[in-house]
Amino acid sequence: MASPELLRAAGLRRTPARLAVLDHLQARDQPASHAELQAALAGVDDITLYRTLATLQGAGLVHRVLGVDGTWRYGANRRGQPGCPGNHAHFLCTACGAMTCLHDQPMPHVQVPPGAVVEGRNFLVFGRCARCADGA
């Protein structure tokens, strides 16, 4: 679904910032940090970006993954499509900050407390990417 339809289906007004953020996240293969989004979306100021990400998350259109570096990275929720719909493992390079989706890999089996309802899974592997490991 295109961004305007996604916003309409979620009952959200179509603001330029929401469209820009959603378009960008849907076009990306990997999750993006706030700083990466800021660099890519010159027309969206800092505060608007924070608010927009919070709104899109609240509507279930965007999810986020926390890196061991304390930085959140955001992806568009597109079930069954490329991009980062979440619910899979990620690799985080602690040197350059790039996060890579590890699609189609088995997730570790974790026993949740009795009666708990799982809403998502998040598994992070971290280290240095090939490029960064090479320069070390």
Ligand SMILES: [Zn+2]
């Ligand atoms: Zn991902």
Ligand SMILES: [Zn+2]
């Ligand atoms: Zn790296």
